[in-house]
Amino acid sequence: MSRTLKLLLAINLLVLAVLTFSYPHLMVGPGKLIPGHQQLDSDCFACHAAFTGADSQKCVSCHKPADIGRRTTKGAPVLKPLTSTPFHQELISQDCVACHSDHAGVKRYRLKGYFDHALLKQETSNQCQSCHKSPTDALHKQITGNCAQCHTQQKWTPATFEHNKYFVLDRDHTTTCVTCHVRNDYSRYTCYGCHEHTMENIRREHIDEGIRQFDNCVECHRSADKDAIKGERKGDRGKREDD
Numbered sequence: 001m002s003r004t005l006k007l008l009l010a011i012n013l014l015v016l017a018v019l020t021f022s023y024p025h026l027m028v029g030p031g032k033l034i035p036g037h038q039q040l041d042s043d044c045f046a047c048h049a050a051f052t053g054a055d056s057q058k059c060v061s062c063h064k065p066a067d068i069g070r071r072t073t074k075g076a077p078v079l080k081p082l083t084s085t086p087f088h089q090e091l092i093s094q095d096c097v098a099c100h101s102d103h104a105g106v107k108r109y110r111l112k113g114y115f116d117h118a119l120l121k122q123e124t125s126n127q128c129q130s131c132h133k134s135p136t137d138a139l140h141k142q143i144t145g146n147c148a149q150c151h152t153q154q155k156w157t158p159a160t161f162e163h164n165k166y167f168v169l170d171r172d173h174t175t176t177c178v179t180c181h182v183r184n185d186y187s188r189y190t191c192y193g194c195h196e197h198t199m200e201n202i203r204r205e206h207i208d209e210g211i212r213q214f215d216n217c218v219e220c221h222r223s224a225d226k227d228a229i230k231g232e233r234k235g236d237r238g239k240r241e242d243d
Contacts, residue, residue, distance in 0.1 A: 031104035059096040090124040117153035142177045149186045171224035191217040
């Protein structure tokens with residue numbers, strides 16, 4: 001490569017570098033800014049740091065974490081908040097660019113409504129109903145909190161629990177959830193919430209049938225039909241008394 005060609009290439013690279021730093025919004029801007037930041041359209045370094053991109057520290061210089069969702073950058077109360085509950089104060093770090101981009105052309109942030117719950121403090125991440133309204137269907141009206149017992153923070157639907165897989169709610173089993181799940185704890189159940197299902201009655205009836213292990217009711221009884229027993233429990237063979 002001749003010395004002249006190398007010189008021309010170096011000059012072109014120098015011109016591109018100068019233009020990039022002088023007019024970054026024209027040279028490398030990925031799209032228009034949101035209306036609230038239009039006054040910064042030609043001042044890329046108001047939000048970006050040289051060579052490293054958007055800098056959250058520059059964001060919080062205008063958007064005070066304690067005021068986000070409550071007050072504007074000018075200190076006026078927010079009249080129409082984007083969310084029902086301000087939650088930015090509950091984040092483990094002020095990593096603004098993890099969720100936000102003010103450029104219309106950045107595809108990474110087009111998942112409207114997506115939020116990584118891992119950014120929340122541990123004590124806050126389990127308080128779903130402080131930000132989300134409770135479902136109003138008949139089942140969820142009986143439940144207070146404990147969303148994580150059936151749902152994940154990555155996907156609300158589908159729920160991870162299918163009741164019929166464990167026990168079919170039919171015939172006489174149309175009662176409220178707390179009859180079987182005491183204190184709103186859906187990780188446990190009891191069959192002694194009905195008047196005829198006392199420990200003594202269950203013990204007497206099962207011993208009459210030669211069954212001495214009956215601690216896990218739904219392992220054998222999967223529906224309201226007490227005679228529709230699903231085989232014998234593992235380990236029960238030989239535990240029945242001889243007729």
